[in-house]
Amino acid sequence: MKTKKSAYTKKEIEGQPKLWQLVYNLILAEEQRIKDFLNPLFEQKDLEIILTGAGSSAFVGEAAQGLVQKNTGCLARAIATTDLVTHPENFFPDNNKPVLLVSFARSGNSPESVEAVNLANKFCSNIQHLIITCNENGELYKYTEANTETALAVLLPEEANDKSLAMTGSFTSMLLSVLLVCNKNKAGDLKSEVNKIIEQGKLTLDSYESLKEITHLDFDRVVFLGSGPMLGIARECHLKLQELTDGKVVCKHDSFLGFRHGPRAVTNEKTLVVYLFSPSNHVYRYERDLAISIGEDPRNIWSLSVGHKEDSAINSNLNLDLDFEKDQELNIVPATIIGQVLGYYKSLQLGLDPDNPSVSGAISRVVKGVTIYDYPENTKI
Incomplete structure (x- = not known):
């Protein structure tokens, strides 16, 4: 397109x-x-x-x-x-x-x-x-x-x-x-895993239309959840969607377990929760419990599941099975695309230019307006 x-x-x-x-x-x-x-x-x-x-x-x-x-x-x-x-x-x-x-x-x-x-x-x-x-x-x-x-x-x-x-x-x-x-390990030993994430990236991009449909839901806040290394990806996804929509969609990120301890209060009828599931079956058990709980919320909170085969108990609006493997460490790389695609299409839907979404100019490609001050020589180190 x-x-x-x-x-x-x-x-x-x-x-x-x-x-x-x-x-x-x-x-x-x-x-x-x-x-x-x-x-x-x-x-x-x-x-x-x-x-x-x-x-x-x-x-x-x-x-x-x-x-x-x-x-x-x-x-x-x-x-x-x-x-x-x-x-x-x-x-x-x-x-x-x-x-x-x-x-x-x-x-x-x-x-x-x-x-x-x-x-x-x-x-x-x-x-x-x-x-x-x-x-x-x-x-x-x-x-x-x-x-x-x-x-x-x-x-x-x-x-x-x-x-x-x-x-x-x-x-x-x-x-x-x-x-x-x-x-x-030598980089050559990781060839099969690199090939795997390339295929997972392509699989995610093949889901463009499904992800585009999700952005037409009437949400104005999005929560990205991840565990372990995927928590950093959740944070990147939250920033990506928020900056591409010029702050019109307010985003948060958290770990699955951490979300229970107060931050869940942010969810309402206009919230989309994105589950970036772990490939570890042990970790997934904790994540699944929270996802099921959110799915049972009487406010019918929207959700998008990423990583595992579809689970009817979670009741997500969309499930993207990226065929994550148990010992795969590089899976966090293709998972990042989710926030990018959601941000891109929501930006267009809001009438913004994804290349330069900041109407006010408050954010820029390279940060501006930062003055660096000399660190005081007499400060105790």
Whole structure:
């Protein structure tokens, strides 16, 4: 479908399965260079990995955190640059503890992302940088070129550098990249799983019309639920739908278990709940219980189920079976498309331009209006 209003967004959403193949090919081709830099770090005692970025780039770290920690055996924390810049003393270790700062950046020019690198160098005496970016002209990429002993860049294919406001292919390609490189297995050993997510991505895109129908429901708030790594995807999906609709649809995210502890109060007759189910049967049992409870709500709350075979007890308006496999870790990558597609079609339905949905100009492709202030030299570290 072509529309005068959107030159890039739909194309960038649909191009993701092909893009993931390009990303995988890139990691395979550069694997030795990447492992020569990362493997000695992973072997250091007490290495701490900090995953950082701003906005959607921060959510890459949130989604990847648990899997990076599991697959490297190193402590991993997701901390947004927007937190690091204001309170570096709360997050950076003040001793000789080794730190790997992994920065995610579409443009590499966000003021907070550049300052987070500067602050890391100031606070940490044993610091290395991994920059995963989509822009070779960005400040972060240029930093790695000038600091080859302590910094390495993974420059993603040009197709990952989204032209539209909303991050789509850039988000999923950065997420896939970090999961591939922060893994003690060789990238070649993950070929079948990469092929699997490519097929799952295509399967999701084949459901365009069904997802489009969902957006015609009369909802004005959406809740995305996920568990573990999928919680970070729920947060990205909530932002995607909210920014593509210019805030006309208010969104939230939570874990399935966490949603019971108060946040469920947000649901009403105009709420759509999106279940991003886990491939783990053990986790799914907890998730299913909540979904059944919401399905029994007398207010007839709308819901969309993603991941498993249709379950009549859940009573969703739409079920997308993505054939998630029990031990599949990369499934969080294709699951991200759900929020993108819902956001795209709801944006069009509301008469907005998905490429530039912010009518007031309050949000932009690269954040504007941020002034970086020098960190006080006399502050106790």
